[in-house]
Amino acid sequence: MADNASASAGPAGNNLISAITSRLVILVPYAWLLFFFLIPFFIVFKISLSSTAISMPPYTPVINGFSDLASKWHTFSFDNYVWLTQDPLYYRAYIRSVVIAAVATFFTLLIGYPIAYGMARAPATLRPTLLMLVILPFWTSFLIRVYAWIGILKPEGLLNQLLMWLNLIDSPLIILNTDWAIYIGIVYSYLPFMVLPLYSALEKMDYTLIEAANDLGCPPLGAFWKITFPLSLPGVVAGCLLVFIPAVGEFVIPDLLGGSETLMIGKTLWNEFNSNRDWPVSSAVAVILLLLLVVPIMFFQQAQAKAQEQGR
Amino acid sequence: MNTTWSRFNIASIVLGFAFLYLPIVLLIIFSFNASKLVTVWGGFSTKWYVSLFQNEALMDAAWVTIRVGVLSATFATILGTMAALALTRYTRFRGRVLFSGMVFAPLVMPEVITGLSLLLLFVAIGLDRGFLTVTLAHITFTMCFVAVVVQSRLVTFDRSLEEAAMDLGATPVRTFFAVTLPVILPAIVSGWMLAFTLSLDDLVIASFASGPGATTLPMKIYSQVRLGVTPEINAACTLLIAIVTVGVIAASIVNKRREVQRKLDEQAAQRG
Numbered sequence: 001m002a003d004n005a006s007a008s009a010g011p012a013g014n015n016l017i018s019a020i021t022s023r024l025v026i027l028v029p030y031a032w033l034l035f036f037f038l039i040p041f042f043i044v045f046k047i048s049l050s051s052t053a054i055s056m057p058p059y060t061p062v063i064n065g066f067s068d069l070a071s072k073w074h075t076f077s078f079d080n081y082v083w084l085t086q087d088p089l090y091y092r093a094y095i096r097s098v099v100i101a102a103v104a105t106f107f108t109l110l111i112g113y114p115i116a117y118g119m120a121r122a123p124a125t126l127r128p129t130l131l132m133l134v135i136l137p138f139w140t141s142f143l144i145r146v147y148a149w150i151g152i153l154k155p156e157g158l159l160n161q162l163l164m165w166l167n168l169i170d171s172p173l174i175i176l177n178t179d180w181a182i183y184i185g186i187v188y189s190y191l192p193f194m195v196l197p198l199y200s201a202l203e204k205m206d207y208t209l210i211e212a213a214n215d216l217g218c219p220p221l222g223a224f225w226k227i228t229f230p231l232s233l234p235g236v237v238a239g240c241l242l243v244f245i246p247a248v249g250e251f252v253i254p255d256l257l258g259g260s261e262t263l264m265i266g267k268t269l270w271n272e273f274n275s276n277r278d279w280p281v282s283s284a285v286a287v288i289l290l291l292l293l294v295v296p297i298m299f300f301q302q303a304q305a306k307a308q309e310q311g312r
Numbered sequence: 313m314n315t316t317w318s319r320f321n322i323a324s325i326v327l328g329f330a331f332l333y334l335p336i337v338l339l340i341i342f343s344f345n346a347s348k349l350v351t352v353w354g355g356f357s358t359k360w361y362v363s364l365f366q367n368e369a370l371m372d373a374a375w376v377t378i379r380v381g382v383l384s385a386t387f388a389t390i391l392g393t394m395a396a397l398a399l400t401r402y403t404r405f406r407g408r409v410l411f412s413g414m415v416f417a418p419l420v421m422p423e424v425i426t427g428l429s430l431l432l433l434f435v436a437i438g439l440d441r442g443f444l445t446v447t448l449a450h451i452t453f454t455m456c457f458v459a460v461v462v463q464s465r466l467v468t469f470d471r472s473l474e475e476a477a478m479d480l481g482a483t484p485v486r487t488f489f490a491v492t493l494p495v496i497l498p499a500i501v502s503g504w505m506l507a508f509t510l511s512l513d514d515l516v517i518a519s520f521a522s523g524p525g526a527t528t529l530p531m532k533i534y535s536q537v538r539l540g541v542t543p544e545i546n547a548a549c550t551l552l553i554a555i556v557t558v559g560v561i562a563a564s565i566v567n568k569r570r571e572v573q574r575k576l577d578e579q580a581a582q583r584g
Contacts, residue, residue, distance in 0.1 A: 249422020
């Protein structure tokens with residue numbers, strides 16, 4: 001544990017205190033995350049190999065300590081995983097979740113990009129206010145923001161009232177309880193996560209490049225695809241990952257806005273756990289979901305680490 | 313650059329903000345609706361607010377939520393600040409890659425996975441589900457957000473200030489409290505507020521980690537929302553939005569004042 005600060009501190013006592021505090025600063029959060037974040041995953045994995053039992057806790061075998069593990073490990077089985085591949089409900093839910101999250105991420109990018117671009121080109125005095133206006137909805141409850149859309153989207157809701165009053169439609173559109181409602185919900189809830197990284201990438205850009213391209217006869221749209229978009233790519237990647245990864249496992253949005261036949265994997269896991277009380281199967285569902293997301297999560301971490309290096 | 317703020321840019325911002333704010337505004341308007349039909353306007357009334365405060369179950373849930381929020385945000389801020397210091401100050405220690413992974417992964421981890429894994433941990437160690445377990449769960453997932461916020465302030469921090477203090481004989485601990493802390497304090501404060509709001513807001517992790525007697529407000533709202541939209545819930549949501557908005561605006565004003573004061577101080581110091 002290298003502490004460059006301690007080198008400049010004079011007396012030996014200082015060095016000792018410094019060494020102890022530096023160790024504590026690392027060890028305390030490290031231990032906390034190990035215990036409450038990493039170890040739980042191993043427990044989930046262990047339980048995914050157990051079988052359901054009518055008892056409390058509702059699975060078997062229950063392992064108490066390592067000696068127990070040695071005598072009972074042969075009762076572990078991959079039955080739950082086999083079960084997940086046999087019942088089409090599960091793999092359909094996985095595929096649907098990934099597809100819905102991908103489509104919604106694309107829409108979020110499509111809507112978020114012009115907003116971020118407009119903010120980056122706004123007068124410098126206006127930018128802090130605009131930034132706060134983007135962040136403010138994020139501070140208000142996620143559940144409330146999703147809930148607000150129920151009143152808007154339902155058949156006798158405000159959107160249909162408006163459209164019928166404008167004589168644009170004769171009969172109410174059915175949006176609530178369809179995939180469209182889920183797309184709207186995800187785009188709406190995750191929009192700030194897309195706009196913020198895009199904005200910070202676009203704001204740093206040198207816009208004289210565009211002027212130069214225009215002067216040289218490049219049409220504005222061409223200049224956008226050749227200069228602006230490639231330069232904003234780190235923001236695009238960060239924004240898309242910030243939206244896509246949590247959206248795959250999203251529970252609240254498909255539950256409140258999606259129909260009963262829309263099964264996304266977060267909702268499946270929730271039902272399996274809370275309604276069916278099948279802990280081993282829901283653990284297996286979680287393990288597969290995690291495996292599905294490991295690659296994007298690692299991409300995200302690398303992007304974060306890179307951004308941190310550049311911030312230095 | 314001002315000249316290039318075209319009509320297209322203005323239109324996309326106006327439309328974007330309309331999209332972000334219209335649903336919230338409509339929700340607030342309809343919380344003052346006299347009619348029980350949520351989407352039909354029946355005149356102005358504040359009766360839903362009155363019935364809200366008479367709803368004891370809802371009030372109890374709100375109280376639990378606030379206590380969990382304050383407790384978990386405070387611990388998360390301490391742990392998150394330590395994690396941020398560890399990540400920015402110590403570039404080399406055993407297991408650093410794993411550590412930074414554990415700090416960043418919870419930011420995007422689907423809540424159902426975090427919730428389920430924490431619940432299974434609590435069951436495995438024989439901890440009864442309730443107030444304590446919700447608080448522990450919230451500390452764990454919010455500390456990572458605090459760490460990121462504080463870290464972004466720390467990377468731009470001028471280390472020579474600390475070195476100067478230590479050359480003058482201050483101990484590392486004293487240096488931290490006298491030099492480092494005042495500079496990163498705004499980030500720590502916004503980290504605390506972020507942690508508090510995330511805790512206030514969380515439904516999924518709380519539902520897994522909570523037990524009888526520790527129903528939080530989002531859990532209560534969720535169970536009522538599933539039965540249908542009610543004006544009373546609109547009123548509860550409006551109050552929550554009002555509290556958060558006032559808090560955020562107040563914090564940003566305080567922050568701005570502090571910044572202005574700091575600049576004035578710096579100027580004065582340079583002159584003197």
